[in-house]
Amino acid sequence: MSIAAPTRSRVRLLTAAATVALAALSLTACNNGDGVRDEGASQQPSKSAPADGDSGKDTSAGSTTGDKTGSGTGAGSGNGTGATTKPKPQPASTGKNNPTASTARVTCNGSTVKVTAQSVSRPVNHMLLTVTNTGSKRCDLYGYPAVRFGEAQSVPPVIDDSQPQAVVSLPPGQSAYAGVALSGGDDGGGSNGRTEKTLEVFFQGRNTNDGGPGAKAALPAKGVYIDDSLKVTYWQQSMSDALTW
Numbered sequence: 001m002s003i004a005a006p007t008r009s010r011v012r013l014l015t016a017a018a019t020v021a022l023a024a025l026s027l028t029a030c031n032n033g034d035g036v037r038d039e040g041a042s043q044q045p046s047k048s049a050p051a052d053g054d055s056g057k058d059t060s061a062g063s064t065t066g067d068k069t070g071s072g073t074g075a076g077s078g079n080g081t082g083a084t085t086k087p088k089p090q091p092a093s094t095g096k097n098n099p100t101a102s103t104a105r106v107t108c109n110g111s112t113v114k115v116t117a118q119s120v121s122r123p124v125n126h127m128l129l130t131v132t133n134t135g136s137k138r139c140d141l142y143g144y145p146a147v148r149f150g151e152a153q154s155v156p157p158v159i160d161d162s163q164p165q166a167v168v169s170l171p172p173g174q175s176a177y178a179g180v181a182l183s184g185g186d187d188g189g190g191s192n193g194r195t196e197k198t199l200e201v202f203f204q205g206r207n208t209n210d211g212g213p214g215a216k217a218a219l220p221a222k223g224v225y226i227d228d229s230l231k232v233t234y235w236q237q238s239m240s241d242a243l244t245w
Contacts, residue, residue: 104137104138105137105138105139105140105169106135106137106138106139106140107139107140107142107203107205107206107211107212108131108133108139108140108141108170108203108211109139109203109211109212109213109214109215110201110203110212110213110214110215111135111212111213112133112134112135112137112139113131113132113133113134113135113139113170113215114131114132114134114215115129115130115131115132115201115215115216115217116129116130116132116217116218117129117130117180117199117217117218117219118130119220119224120243122243123181123243123245125181125182125183125184125225126179126180126181126182126243127179127180127182127224128177128178128179128180128239128242128243129145129147129177129178129179129180129201129217129232129242130175130176130177130239131170131175131176131177131178131201131235132170132173132174132175133170133171133172133173133174133175134172134173135172136172137172138169138170138171138172139169139170140167140168140169140170140206141167141168141169141170141176141203141235142167142203142204142205142206142211142235143158143204143234143235144158144178144204144232144233144234144235145178145201145202145203145232145235146201146202146203146204146209146214147180147199147200147201147202147230147232148199148200148201148202148214149196149198149199149224149226149230150194150196150197150198155202156230156231156232157231157232158231158232158233158234159181159231159232159233159234159245161245162179162233162234162236162241162244162245163234164234164235164236164237164241168235168236168237176235176236176237177235177236177237177238177239177241177242178232178233178234178235178236178242179232179233179236179242179243179244179245180230180231180232180233181229181230181231181232181245182224182225182226182227182230183225183226183227183229183230184227184229190227190228190229190230191227191228191229192227192228193225193226193227194225194226194227195222195223195224195225195226196219196223196224196226197219197221197223197224198216198219199216199217199218199219199224200214200215200216200217201214201215201216201217202214233245
């Protein structure tokens, strides 16, 4: 019994010595000349590699500068200075090229118009006077024609109902009309009937009966028959209005 106890003690000593020897061998195996490798805390993964052409710098802030000028200055290259260019004032019209200007209007008379006389079939015993502006300015026909057949000393009356709403005004080259009731008709309503072969037409002014020189109008070679019922219309803008009465 005394031999067994020491033997167990020796076994434990031998086991401990073997353990120390194994540990030493492990340390010797890990030493490769660079020292003992420490497997400490794992390293943080590196940032992803930049894409092609990227410098690797963090450019998430963009390339804009503080003044944000960019390529456009905002001032523009035109003449937009904020001030509106005012059109140049045009000279006042002298009436030369403005037919409605007062200085370009004259009274129609024998010096600016041509007058023709034409017999018509309807109404019967009527004649049509046509006045054409042969001048270079617009002319106005006031009132009605003062007709003179032969050597008559009086002016025949006007048909009041024929008065137009406005004065007839003729641009150069344009015509106006008046109707002449020559006699009382076939019923013999007139008196002092006679045949006349000459006719002269006189014009009225704006505020006077004298509108300037008259104009002669040719009559048919056989003349025209008139009597004391002779009347005229006001100057009309159209032929149909002149022959209504």
